[in-house]
Amino acid sequence: MLYEYLVKNYKVAEPIFFSDVKLEGITRSAINQQFKKLCDEGKLVKYENGIYYIPKKSKLNGTVGINADMVARYKYISRRGRIDGFYSGNFFANQIGISTQVPNKVEIVSNNIAAKVREIPIGKRTFIVRRANIKVTEENVHVLQMLELLKNLDAYLDEDYSYAKEKFRTYINVHGITREDVDLYIREYPVNVFKFYYELRLDDVFA
Structure with missing residues (x-):
């Protein structure tokens, strides 16, 4: 059975x-x-x-069979059609092309963790999983992922702000993020997010 x-x-x-x-x-x-x-x-x-x-x-x-990255993705990011989290930190910065750094520990923000942050061993890998401050859904996952990256942007940049702006422009266009989406969530983030949003002049992207 x-x-x-x-x-x-x-x-x-x-x-x-x-x-x-x-x-x-x-x-x-x-x-x-x-x-x-x-x-x-x-x-x-x-x-x-x-x-x-x-x-x-x-x-x-x-x-x-399966591997640690697949298990982490299913457990903390998405499985069976439900979105529960997203990649963050250097791993995501590398994905969108603003960093060439390859982290030893992949960072994830997820609904599926009670602690504020934990290092989770899976197989032979270790993942840093942070609790989502705003519940991650299919509708908001991309804007939250972008705002999360803006919290510590300088730590990830390999190039200048103009280069990063173009990478964010591509990400925004691909995922259909609007200024209204940003306005809905940005006030829930630290002041650093406003600072980098202004430095990158991301409002121009939505013009």
Whole structure:
């Protein structure tokens, strides 16, 4: 019963969180026993405590599984059609092209953490996860991600402000961010965000 449910609801080599699996009429203890049995049979693989996946057979008769980055993304950023967070810090600065720095620890802002900030070990990686001050949704994720980066912009810049402005312009246009979106959230951020918003003259981008 559990295996049929998992095959129906999860793709192969996709993280399965034990806490997400709920079957009507079956206790958590019984579900845990079924997970163990499926692992013993090779139908599931346990990645870490509470995290599993359906293995994918490779052409070399091995199996393809999940990795730490995928688990972090599913747990803290998005899974099953729901947006809960976003990448931040140097990792995001590198993504949009204002920095060439490659951080050892990827930073994430997420709804799915109770502490203000924690270092989370996953596999052989460590992620810095911060609690979102504003609930992250599909509608606001991109504007919040941009404002979060503006908090400490100077720490990430490899080039001058004019170069950064063009990178932000591209990001704003790609994601359809409006001045109204910014106005809705910017007052919830520290004064540094206003400072960098002004220094970059981002109002011109929306003109």
